[in-house]
Amino acid sequence: MVDNNIDIQILGDNLSIDTCYQYVIDETCGGIVLFVGTVRNHNKGKDVTHLDFETYESMAIKELSKIADECVEKFQSKKLSIHHRKGHVGIKDIAVIIAVSSIHRKKAFLACEYVIDQLKERVPIWKKEFLTDGSYWVNARP
Template identity: 60%
Template sequence: MDKLIDIKISDKVLSVDACYNFVLDQSCGGNVLFVGTVRDMNKGEVIKKLAFESYVEMAIKEMKKIAYSCLEKFDAKKIALHHRIGDVGLEEIAVIIAVSAKHRKAAFEACEFAIDELKKSVPIWKKEYLENGSYWVNARP
């Protein structure tokens, strides 16, 4: 069990408390949480729900790489990356990133880096369900 990073992909509801509690550390005074939730509109279209799919084994590896580079690059102490898969309704949490660091700047920067990198490299796909159909985000074959 790795004590500095906590990576999870789950089809169950994600817990902000679990991520926050994981990163808390006596040596850290700055804790940053990013919580991505499902919003009701995208590009003028009404969203009913999202469905996430993942290549889980590879996604976990990519998330670990991101987590470790956060710790190295920004002098962060601990990081939790949790991502939901399956159907996710409006206001529900799709992703949580929690980072702790000695001071706030490193925690903010590491958290932003983590979500940016996650969106670039982690094999997770999102399908938007609109009122008249559904489509895979970013995929226009």
């Protein structure tokens, strides 16, 4: 979904930091902040072999668009690019990229953090973690 300075994609292939970066470049902006979420090889003391992301794609895009709109409202963000992976993602691979441009740096930092925090809270994407001895849906059980 690309609309009104907001670029949101859920992709089955490797994500590109440069694509997100290029999208948010703006001649009126003095700061760009990028967050890159990567897959680590351990969680809660166990070895992780890979992840699998499932998405309710239409709703996830809708919810991410709302979060991006909130950034424009709260932090006067100029341009936002949010790319999230779906499917099988390996160790060290990029799971998510958030890029935000802003007139001044401070609000770009704030907006970037806001997006990742809200994404983890309310965007319908589910992570299945594969360990050496099994797999489970993250956050599903108490």
